[in-house]
Amino acid sequence: DIQMTQSPSTLSASVGDRVTITCRASQSISSWLAWYQQKPGKAPKLLIYKASSLESGVPSRFSGSGSGTEFTLTISSLQPDDFATYYCQQYNYYPLTFGGGTKVEIK
Amino acid sequence: EVQLVESGGGLVQPGGSLRLSCAASGFTFSNYWMSWVRQAPGKGLEWVANIKQDGTEKYYVDSVKGRFTITRDNAKNSLYLQMYSLRAEDTAVYYCARTDASIWSFDYWGPGTLVTVSS
Numbered sequence: 138d139i140q141m142t143q144s145p146s147t148l149s150a151s152v153g154d155r156v157t158i159t160c161r162a163s164q165s166i167s168s169w170l171a172w173y174q175q176k177p178g179k180a181p182k183l184l185i186y187k188a189s190s191l192e193s194g195v196p197s198r199f200s201g202s203g204s205g206t207e208f209t210l211t212i213s214s215l216q217p218d219d220f221a222t223y224y225c226q227q228y229n230y231y232p233l234t235f236g237g238g239t240k241v242e243i244k
Numbered sequence: 245e246v247q248l249v250e251s252g253g254g255l256v257q258p259g260g261s262l263r264l265s266c267a268a269s270g271f272t273f274s275n276y277w278m279s280w281v282r283q284a285p286g287k288g289l290e291w292v293a294n295i296k297q298d299g300t301e302k303y304y305v306d307s308v309k310g311r312f313t314i315t316r317d318n319a320k321n322s323l324y325l326q327m328y329s330l331r332a333e334d335t336a337v338y339y340c341a342r343t344d345a346s347i348w349s350f351d352y353w354g355p356g357t358l359v360t361v362s363s
Contacts, residue, residue, distance in 0.1 A: 180356055232306065
């Protein structure tokens, strides 16, 4: 199985900060990576697909990059609505696997 | 508007069975792969199974193979997950998710249904 490792697991930041979350795959997944945002008690929401493509309706402060085994999600200027947990997910091999999540907290 | 609504969750004893349903609306259901994804309390996301548009291909995570069966009824715009031999570790919120095969991501999710396996 492909292991997806996210870092950090928790991140404390302030409104306006630039935030970067890293996701590493245990083997190459090309660009078949998605990022999701989840708030407590809610379903996840797709932010980024194919590593760097922004889902329709998602603010442009979110961006994704990377290919192969190293990927990043960047929030250019953190907004109050962005405090949530973020997950990466690979879609290149079965079983489909998610990273362990990164919780973005208010500093 | 795309809508996915799960139902069928509840409390079940270890070794018991349960059938989850997902009612889809707002899109052409038969054009999309569909998936089940679960989340144990306080834990991360785990993909469970998915099914091709016509039901001819199905994939499962190893931990549920032989115990869970994913099916769909395109005439009823519905997705199902039949769960047998339930274990405590199957306790989770189960989400129905649409898969856009052009981007291979879960682009719409239902609100989830809670399955609790306990005596």
